Amino acid sequence: AKTLKAGDWALGDRTLDGLLLPPKAYEPGQCIARSEESLIRKPSAYRPSSHLIAKLRDYEVRHKRCAPKAVHFSQNGTNSMEDLGDCQFVVWIANSGLGNRMITIASAFVYALLTDRVLLLDHNGTDIGGLYCEPFPGTSWLLPENYDYRWMDKVVWENDHRLGRLLQSSGYANVTLPAPVPNNYVFANLMHNNDEHDKRFFCGKVQRQLKRVPLLYWRSNVYVVPGLHFVYPFHRELDLMFPERGTVFHHMSRYLFRPSxxxxxxxxxxxxxxxxxxxxxxxxxxxxxxxxxxxxxxxxxxxxxxxxxxxxxxxxxxxxxxxxxxxxxxxxxxxxxxxxxxxxxxxxxxxxxxxxxxxxxxxxxxxxxxxxxxxxxxxxxxxxxxxxxxxxxxxxxxxxxxxxxxxxxxxxxxxxxxTKTKSAETAEETFQEHGYCNRGISLEPCFHAPPLLDCKGRGPGHALDPSSILHFIKPCEDVLGGVKIM
Ligand code: GDP
CATH class of the missing domain: 3.40.50.11350 (Rossmann fold)
Structure with a gap:
């Protein structure tokens, strides 16, 4: 963390220490908050790393180049490699309340940074465009206007391309996707109630195979970034991007979400x-x-x-x-x-x-x-x-x-x-023991439904407890079974 000097605030650094491009990189007038926010918000005590800043600048170029190719996403999920070229995508599907939507957009964006994909958002009935400014200059993070949402409604549990289902068909111990994956897309089901097969999204072997799948649909209601650390190459990269580990959502939310x-x-x-x-x-x-x-x-x-x-x-x-x-x-x-x-x-x-x-x-x-x-x-x-x-x-x-x-x-x-209480009768007892409230252990959100990891397919009883894999991924203060980065 950096030390703030009295003058820092008054300067109103509109790039947030280089996290954002200066307002002039964007179309004038479209996002007043971009110019004015720093006048009312105190500067962050955490500086974004130069590695993160470089990743974001690369991402912005990639997004501008690749987003237009989304017009080729087909009406029935049959995507051709020729149409998409070297561009790969993660398509976020809207779910739940606004807080859930924001933590899942940020999770999918971190994944896009880690895998050189481009993030596009479902805005069917959610009016993302009305709530937030476009975060990437000269382009849009929304799916194209002609996108067929009738098809997206089928990207649910029963979908044949659900990651867990594809993996399951190769047998539990194999952890193998069909090659090539039919129609070039996979549906990553990262809902809190997904199954042990879907949870293998957090296995290195699965991520290596997903590298050749251009289109990944992302349906989730949880903050999965702690789980991305379980994939070793992602862990290395996350540590470079976020040397202060507990600042992922802090920097990502300030980068992505600006009021319209x-x-x-x-x-x-x-x-x-x-x-x-x-x-x-x-x-x-x-x-x-x-x-x-x-x-x-x-x-x-x-x-x-x-x-x-x-x-x-x-x-x-x-x-x-x-x-x-x-x-x-x-x-x-x-x-x-x-x-x-x-x-x-x-x-x-x-x-x-x-x-x-x-x-x-x-x-x-x-x-x-x-x-x-x-x-x-x-x-x-x-x-x-x-x-x-x-x-x-x-x-x-x-x-x-x-x-x-x-x-x-x-x-x-x-x-x-x-402090959470079990019942009205025992509440006072709980407060006497633990206090009425306590300081959180970090700025990060809790991953409410982390995987019990069994990447080698050793079977029930051999899965790893997500809170004992990495020393900086700890049980959450507020959700039993959840983990968070600290
Ligand atoms: P969570 O359910 O607490 O995890 O938060 P979400 O934001 O995902 O869902 C809660 C939804 O309830 C929000 O999207 C709002 O529509 C509504 N809501 C909850 N608390 C408040 C509040 O303090 N103010 C307003 N305006 N709406 C709230």
Whole structure:
């Protein structure tokens, strides 16, 4: 990590230490955030390596050259080598909520960097183009307009080209793909509930064979980058690209995801009047993914967490604090959640009585959606919330939520994670033992469904535990069975 000097921020380096090309490399006006983001976002404490920067510049050239060939992707999956030339692709298929989509786009992009492929995105009904700026200059990361999505709907479990199915047909111990693979495409099923055959995607022998398959469809809802380290050549390359191992998603999310002009306007219209004046911003992201806890109980836990870890000040018994002259600044607290109860809890806490210290505490919430919904307007709100969250100096997040993973990575801030509880009855006992929340072990997202690796086909009982293969791939704090890079 580098040390920041006071002047660094004011300079507003728009290339983010060379991670991005300067705005003039792109079509003018298409992405205002590209020029303005550095004026409101503090610079990262982590510098991208020169190797990563060189890889990205190569990638941009390759993308521009190869993306137009996607018009040749055929309507029924029969792709000809002649049409595609030396270009190879990874085609990302949209899945799940926005956080899941962002961690999987980034995973597929890292894979594309490792394998010299070009990443193209399914934007059927997801309006990726409306949410984000195009990340690569002079080209598009979206599949061509004429792409036949009826065909993509068939790239599911039953598809004959599913990697696990192709491998299975050669026999468990063989780990061999047909040569050549019919129609030149393979469907990598990287969903959390894939099978042991699909999970052999993370075996070196499989990756060597995939080198001759020009088209790879990628359907996933998990962050697989930790698993890519299990393939030795990928591990070597990842270490060169990311010498600070736990910064993969940090750099990749800052490289790939920039709010479109429409979203940028909304971000500024919320941030400037509500958050900009504060000298410090604390972001709280609340999401309940388990059925055994209630929102009011989590609100109590949240307040206890921010007070216990001194993330926010206690109420003060000192009446002097009521005087205007005793407060010199303000801290902004941004609460993002589907449920308003957390916002109300904190808002009341800081309105009822003065807080200790020199700051007024302003509590804000940009949206109240109540339930998870789909469609552009909801995705836009979610993206605005995530982005505002990512402008925080300190974050508290909910276990297991990919929404929080995006916020923390863009922010470059390792979050405090709320402690998981087994049941309402035992919650207090758990908190007494483990605390209401704890600091995460790294900035990286958790890989929720890592492979039990059996690349040699030794059979059940011989598979490797993913958390014991490499010393820097550890069990996640927030998901049982998950692993993350630290
Ligand atoms: P995860 O389910 O927590 O891993 O996160 P995802 O982003 O993949 O899916 C959650 C979806 O629920 C989002 O895409 C939003 O539509 C919605 N959602 C969850 N939390 C929030 C929030 O704090 N604000 C908004 N606007 N939407 C949210």
């Amino acid at each position: 002009n429409l979203v940028w306007g909304t971000i500024l219209r919320f941030r400037q009047p509500h958050l900009a004046a504060a000298h410090r911003q604390v972001g709280l992201q609340l999401r309940i993914l388990e059925s055994n806890i209630t929102a009011p109980a989590v609100a109590d836990q949240l307040l206890a967490c921010v007070l216990e870890k001194k993330i926010l000040p206690q109420q003060s018994p000192n009446t002097e604090d009521k005087l205007l002259s005793s407060k010199t600044g303000s801290t902004a607290v941004l609460v993002t959640s589907l449920d308003e109860v957390y916002y109300q809890k904190l808002q009341n806490y800081y309105l009822d009585l003065p807080a200790e210290g020199p700051d007024y505490i302003g509590v804000h919430t940009p949206s109240k959606e109540e339930t998870q919904q789909f469609g552009f307007d909801h995705d836009k709100k979610a993206w605005v919330d995530m982005y505002l969250l990512s402008l925080s100096d300190t974050l508290v997040t909910s276990p297991q939520s990919t929404f929080g993973y995006v916020g923390q990575a863009l922010a470059g801030a390792t979050p405090w994670i709320l």
